[in-house]
Amino acid sequence: MRRKKDKILSLEDFKELNYGKVGTEKRDQLEKGYEDFRIGALIHEARLEKGLTQEELAQKIGSTKSYISKIENNVKEVRLSTLKRIIELGLDGHLQLSIKF
Secondary structure, eight states: OOOOTTOOOOHHHHHHHHHOSTTSHHHHHHHHHHHHHHHHHHHHHHHHHTTOOHHHHHHHHTOOHHHHHHHHTTSSOOOHHHHHHIIIIISSOOOOOOOOO
């Protein structure tokens, strides 16, 4: 791990210093939490770009405002089938998944 001259750590160095190397339990929990948060943040951002309220998005997919709020705020994990409904029915988008090794 390298520190820059001004002692500012990169994000990767910060995570390694505070959460351990990739593959350790503490680091894996951090990364999973980030991915869950990222999905909610992406939904939130896309909803705003479409000019929809949480209530309007919920109505389009047959859900509740409370459920959309919980997903966007990382209180509730979203099922793949629900994510697909949110993206395709609610946001008129297309869900693409990829697997990286």
